[in-house]
Amino acid sequence: MTPAQQPRREAAFIFILVTVALDMLALGVIIPVLPKLIVQFEGGDLGSAARIVGLFGLAWAAMQFFFQPVLGALSDHFGRRPVVLASNLGLGLDYIFMALAPSLPFLLIGRLISGATAASVSTANAYIADITPPEKRAGRFGLIGAAFGLGFVLGPAIGGALGAYDLRFPFWAAAAFSLANALYGYFILPESLPPEKRTTGIVWRSANVAGSLDFLRRDRALTLLSGALFLSYLAHESLPALFVLYTQQRYHWDVADTGWALAIVGVSQTIVSGGLVRPAVARLGEKVTLTIALVSGALGFLAFAFAPTGLGFMAGAPLVALWGMANPSFQGLATRLAGSSEQGRLQGALGSLRGVSGMTGPLIFSQIFAFSLSIDFFSGASYFAAAALLVSSLTLGLKAINYKLL
Incomplete structure (x- = not known):
């Protein structure tokens, strides 16, 4: 440049x-x-x-x-x-x-x-x-x-x-x-992809869900990395699906309490994404940053699951916010596994994974929550499951990194 x-x-x-x-x-x-x-x-x-x-x-x-x-x-x-x-x-x-x-x-x-x-x-x-x-x-x-x-x-x-x-x-x-x-x-916006780097024809095989997912399977490291990212996406769906109902059932929060809590979570995640990711990756590298992010997220979800009070629940919010460093690290690693003319297809395929998590995650977590209430069992089971998903995500992510990326 x-x-x-x-x-x-x-x-x-x-x-x-x-x-x-x-x-x-x-x-x-x-x-x-x-x-x-x-x-x-x-x-x-x-x-x-x-x-x-x-x-x-x-x-x-x-x-x-x-x-x-x-x-x-x-x-x-x-x-x-x-x-x-x-x-x-x-x-x-x-x-x-x-x-x-x-x-x-x-x-x-x-x-x-x-x-x-x-x-x-x-x-x-x-x-x-x-x-x-x-x-x-x-x-x-x-x-x-x-x-x-x-x-x-x-x-x-x-x-x-x-x-x-x-x-x-x-x-x-x-x-x-x-x-x-x-x-x-x-x-204002200039074009970022010069004509010589564009595909010569629309790759319709990849311009659909089946083709895009097949694109992710072409490389073992990319397959492992996309699987890890999907598990992280899936865990994230526990937040919009359960936050309001869970805090109402367990801590008896009203609308105002929930609104303030969501604002705190949102601001915390914005600060992490905007202020911590770049220095963390520059100093520690993507592998260490990703590990810290996923471990922090898992610990945050465990705090959500086991906290006996609303204050204890909110103590997990900063840990969940640190998990916000995971997605940029995943994205940065994934872009290294695709050529300059394939970045659109790569991002489209990863976006489809988010779509799958958006369709299935709320159903999964809401059903776990409903079942735990129906049998008068541990109501934090859904957030415990989210923590387990992040541990699995870390396992796959490290396999991908060790296989090819680092």
């Missing part, structure tokens, strides 16, 4: 950070109001609305599962810029569609579209791999994680404030964020 190219690439990286933050902000804005809007469509029937909310969550995760590989393969052929910009534009228009949705089926269609267009996160990760040397990628993926966290911390707060006036307002705000991002990117 020449000195003249460095400022341009730094500006491009900042745009990608802004893109991810605004995308997550837009998604976060509608979190507090989407269930309430569904309740409204269902005439106030909470039981019926709860089942539909679950269906909406499954539908969104399924679209992520199917479209991550597609957008990744498209970005390998056409470049990252058009895919990122099309996603921002599509999200903005879709939020307008949802703001105007006259009935529940229209709202579901909008949610399906947002699941497909939000799948461009894999392209954003490929963009980072394009413009960053391998040894610095983990740190930058950490900053992407911080942008995620910032969006999800601020988004629900903005959405809750706007939704207090009208349940449709947050959708308009989300549309404004996404459309402004598309306009900004149209004038």
Whole structure:
């Protein structure tokens, strides 16, 4: 990289950070109001609305599962810029569609579209791999994680404030964020993948779920690493699936208690992703950083499982936050196992794994929790299972590293 190219690439990286933050902000804005809007469509029937909310969550995760590989393969052929910009534009228009949705089926269609267009996160990760040397990628993926966290911390707060006036307002705000991002990117964002490094044709074999997962099986180290990442993704699903119900059942927290606790967790994870990943990887290397992250996460989940008081439960939050160093380390290691023209397919395949965890994790952990309550057994069993998943993730990750990467 020449000195003249460095400022341009730094500006491009900042745009990608802004893109991810605004995308997550837009998604976060509608979190507090989407269930309430569904309740409204269902005439106030909470039981019926709860089942539909679950269906909406499954539908969104399924679209992520199917479209991550597609957008990744498209970005390998056409470049990252058009895919990122099309996603921002599509999200903005879709939020307008949802703001105007006259009935529940229209709202579901909008949610399906947002699941497909939000799948461009894999392209954003490929963009980072394009413009960053391998040894610095983990740190930058950490900053992407911080942008995620910032969006999800601020988004629900903005959405809750706007939704207090009208349940449709947050959708308009989300549309404004996404459309402004598309306009900004149209004038600012350069292409990161030069024509000579693009695939000569769209690799349709990889632009689908089966093909993308087959892509991960082509190399033993990549197979082990992706398996470790999937187990980490799966453990993460225990947080959104159980946090509210578990703390209500065990510690009798009300809505305010839960809100403050989630804010503390979100801020802690943002600080770790944005401030600790880069110096940790630079000083310790990805192998040691990954080990510390997964061990910390496992200990944090054990604290969640066994803490007798709410204060003890929150003592596990910093440990779970340190686990936030794992995903950037995984991503940085994985990018070394794919060529420059394959980063989109790699990120699409890894995104599909996240889609699988998003579809299966909530069901698994909620059923463990429900079963433990039904037999009056250890109610922290779900978080104990999450800790076990992280130990398994560490085992596979170290095998992958020792096999080929280091």
